Amino acid sequence: MNTYNPIHALILFFIIAGVLFVLFRPVKGWFWIIKNNFKGNEKIVTEDILKQLYHFENAGNKVDTKTLLQVLKYNNNQIVEVIKTMTINNLIYFDSDVLKLTESGREYALRIVRIHRLWERYLADKTGFKKEEWHDRAEMMEHKLSHDETNILATRLGNPKFDPHGDPIPTNTGKMAQVSGVELPLLPVNSVGRITHIEDEPEIIYKQILAENIHIGSLIKVIENNSTRIVFLSEGEEFRLAPIVASNLTVAPIEKEVVIEDNVARLSSLKEEESAKIIGISRESRGESRRRLLDLGFVKGADIKIDLTNPLGEPNAYLIKGTSIALRKDQAAKILIKKD
16 A cells, blocks of 8 residues: 655755756756757758848749749758748748748848858958858858857958958948959950959869969959850960850950060979069959068068978978978969070
């Protein structure tokens, strides 16, 4: 026969109370952690959908739910549920089966784009992260910065108009500068222009451009243009690209006659027996890296030659103003010279 034991009942009460406290403790309880984590994920999915729709609409492309399911790396059911919530909150709407941004949805999307491009600008100008890392790191930060923090970042960077790829950065009111130029394959042979934008998506094409060491701001001259390849000269080097890769480069044509001198090159091309004068630093070198080069004496008009070569390939040491300074090949490629 079971008898009531007040001590056992008290122990059971405290056990249940302890479990409930762990589960439902304000802020730090498991229930609230899981709930807030779901809300955080929902916010990220919402913002990624808005950004994708913004890019699709700007490119003049239509997008439906099926397309979003293909391009976004989330659970399909989660995306569908978030889309339902977004329509209720008047961020998006359906035009037949096509998803479109509402006015408030487009404003929200522009805020995300603004954060992403400002953060890429920050990474390029203020840190030593490689350009291959900028996009993914900006993808993370675009969901974290508040409106006020974004404005502080913009002010700190001097309110830049373009990100390091040449994409326009929206102002806090949503206004954007215009990118000048046309896709490289549209330029005829003998055209001269300056690279104003390098598209960083899709990633596989962007990596090909990075591997070619093509720099934004560089002056180019088209010497061949057909359905199989685009060939152009830039900074003393010849580049050959498939049209699909070249389409990711925007070039602003230069109408007046410009002579691209044969002896203008990148420092990385200098041979042991050659000497040269520095004519400038590529726009590809930014922020602290650029200031460091200038402080080390890599200024316009300075004489330079190779002081010591590395048998393993790099870095090489360059003699400038009586000082031997070692540079990696990618650093030397950003310094423009005129060979003697």
